Amino acid sequence: MKTNPLEVFGSWIADSPDNWPSDAREWAHREFIDTVAVMVPGAVEPVSRKIFETVAPWGAGPCTVFGQSTRLAAPWAAMVNGTIAHVLDFDDNFDPPKAHPSAVLCPALMALAQQEKLSGAACIDAYIVGLQILGRIGQGLNPTHRNRGWHATATVGVMGATAACARLMKLDAQQCARALSIATSMSAGFMSQFGTEMKPVHAGLAAKGGIMAASMARAGVTAGTETLDGRTGMNRLMVGPDYEELRDTITHIEHGQNLRYELESVGEPLLITEHKFRVKRFPTCGAIHRAMDGVLDLRAEHGFSADDVTSVDLHMPRVHFNNVMYTDPREPLEAKFSAEYAVGCVLARGDCTLADFTPEAIMRDDVRSLFPIIHRHPVDKLEGEFPTQVRLTMRDGRVLEKTIAMPQGSKSAPFTDEQYWAKFEACCAGVIPPEDIDSLRQSLEKLPSLPDMGELMHNAEFTAAEFTAAEFTSAGAA
Structure with missing residues (x-):
C-alpha cells in the first residue's frame, strides 16, 4: 500500500470513476446555486471592485468576473470571483476541514471550465472530487490547525481547489500528486484577518492557486514529495511542533478530524453526503448561528420584544467566541464577526439580513444599546461536546432557555430546494433586474446538463457598477 499522501490522493483524484450517487450530484448542484446566489450581491461590495481593479491590468482572457463586462485570464477571474463569493460571509461551511469550500471550489471551476469550454456535469464531478480532498486534508490537520489561528478556507481550500x-x-x-505538492507552496492565511477585507480575499487567492497549481503540474513543474507528510510537511508545520503528540493522544474526534490523513479509503465515506454542509441562514460568521437560532426560537415561542429582556447569557465553546471577536464593531465587516451585533440584531429586529450590514445599520442604537446586556460565557470544549446555550432573563423575572446543537441549514436541519431558491431570489433582488434574475436562475437550474459553462457565466456579466450598497439596501434585498 502506498503511504505517501501525495501519491494516494493523486491517484484517487485521477482514477476515481465519475459514477457518484445521485444525492452527491444533487448536493454539489445545490452548492453552486448557493454560491452564485451570494456572489450577485457580493459583486457590489467595495473590496470586489478593488480586487478587480488590481488584477484587471495583469491579463485579459476568456473568463467572466461577476458584475463586470471585462473578462480576465482564468486565475485572475477566479481570484476576483472567489473574493466576491466570500465577502458577505453568506457562503456555506463544511465541517471536515472547518472551511468555506464552495467560495473556493466554484469560482475556480467556473473560470477553468469557461476557459476550456467544459460542461456543467464535468464541474459537478470535479467539485465532488475537490471537496473530498479538501475534507481529507482538513481532517489530517484539524482541529488544532484552525483552533491555533489558521484560516482553513485559505490553507486547505487551495488544496481542494x-x-x-x-x-x-x-x-x-x-500530475495530480505534483499539483497538490505545488499547492502547498500557496497555502497561507491567518484568522487575524477576520473582520477585514483580506479575509474574503483568502478565498480568492485559494481559487486562483488551484488553477495555477494544476496548470503548473500539467506543464511539468517539479515539486517535493514530502510536502504533506514529512519532517517539514504541511501537517507538522501547520499544526505545530507537538503534532505527533497531539495526533497520538487525541481522544475526542469530531467530523473525522483525527490529525491523520486517511489513506486506506480516501473516498469512503463520501464526505459530501456523509457531512453535507452548513448553508447559511444569516450573512454572519457561522460560529454565532446556533445562538441566533436560539434567540429567534425563543422569540417565536414566547412573543417578547427586546425591551422585555434584561440579560442575554451565551454559553458557547471558546473556539466559537474566538471567531466572533469584535465586541464593539465599527465597520460592517467587523459586525459579521461580532457575537454582540449578531445576537443583538435578531433580538432587536427579528432577523439578520444583508441590509443589516451597511455602515449606517451597524451603528443604529436599537442593536448597539443591547451590547451591555449580552454576556459571553466561553466553555473549553469543542462544539460537538457542548451545544450553544442561550439564557434570556426577562423583566418580569422569567428565565427562558434554549439549547442548540446544530444550526438551521446544517446536516440536522438542511435547507429544502425551495429555501435554496428563496435565498437566491432574495440575494439577487435589487442588484440585477428581474429578467436577468430569471436568466441566471434558468442557467443554474440546468447546470448539470449545460454543455458549456460559458452559458451560466454569460448571465453573470451584469454591471455591478450601476448599483451602490445604499441602493442595494434600499431595494430591500435581504
Whole structure:
C-alpha cells in the first residue's frame, strides 16, 4: 500500500470513476446555486471592485468576473470571483476541514471550465472530487490547525481547489500528486484577518492557486514529495511542533478530524453526503448561528420584544467566541464577526439580513444599546461536546432557555430546494433586474446538463457598477 499522501490522493483524484450517487450530484448542484446566489450581491461590495481593479491590468482572457463586462485570464477571474463569493460571509461551511469550500471550489471551476469550454456535469464531478480532498486534508490537520489561528478556507481550500482543477483538466495520477505538492507552496492565511477585507480575499487567492497549481503540474513543474507528510510537511508545520503528540493522544474526534490523513479509503465515506454542509441562514460568521437560532426560537415561542429582556447569557465553546471577536464593531465587516451585533440584531429586529450590514445599520442604537446586556460565557470544549446555550432573563423575572446543537441549514436541519431558491431570489433582488434574475436562475437550474459553462457565466456579466450598497439596501434585498 502506498503511504505517501501525495501519491494516494493523486491517484484517487485521477482514477476515481465519475459514477457518484445521485444525492452527491444533487448536493454539489445545490452548492453552486448557493454560491452564485451570494456572489450577485457580493459583486457590489467595495473590496470586489478593488480586487478587480488590481488584477484587471495583469491579463485579459476568456473568463467572466461577476458584475463586470471585462473578462480576465482564468486565475485572475477566479481570484476576483472567489473574493466576491466570500465577502458577505453568506457562503456555506463544511465541517471536515472547518472551511468555506464552495467560495473556493466554484469560482475556480467556473473560470477553468469557461476557459476550456467544459460542461456543467464535468464541474459537478470535479467539485465532488475537490471537496473530498479538501475534507481529507482538513481532517489530517484539524482541529488544532484552525483552533491555533489558521484560516482553513485559505490553507486547505487551495488544496481542494487544486484537486478539483486537476480533475477537471484530466491530469494523470502523477500530475495530480505534483499539483497538490505545488499547492502547498500557496497555502497561507491567518484568522487575524477576520473582520477585514483580506479575509474574503483568502478565498480568492485559494481559487486562483488551484488553477495555477494544476496548470503548473500539467506543464511539468517539479515539486517535493514530502510536502504533506514529512519532517517539514504541511501537517507538522501547520499544526505545530507537538503534532505527533497531539495526533497520538487525541481522544475526542469530531467530523473525522483525527490529525491523520486517511489513506486506506480516501473516498469512503463520501464526505459530501456523509457531512453535507452548513448553508447559511444569516450573512454572519457561522460560529454565532446556533445562538441566533436560539434567540429567534425563543422569540417565536414566547412573543417578547427586546425591551422585555434584561440579560442575554451565551454559553458557547471558546473556539466559537474566538471567531466572533469584535465586541464593539465599527465597520460592517467587523459586525459579521461580532457575537454582540449578531445576537443583538435578531433580538432587536427579528432577523439578520444583508441590509443589516451597511455602515449606517451597524451603528443604529436599537442593536448597539443591547451590547451591555449580552454576556459571553466561553466553555473549553469543542462544539460537538457542548451545544450553544442561550439564557434570556426577562423583566418580569422569567428565565427562558434554549439549547442548540446544530444550526438551521446544517446536516440536522438542511435547507429544502425551495429555501435554496428563496435565498437566491432574495440575494439577487435589487442588484440585477428581474429578467436577468430569471436568466441566471434558468442557467443554474440546468447546470448539470449545460454543455458549456460559458452559458451560466454569460448571465453573470451584469454591471455591478450601476448599483451602490445604499441602493442595494434600499431595494430591500435581504
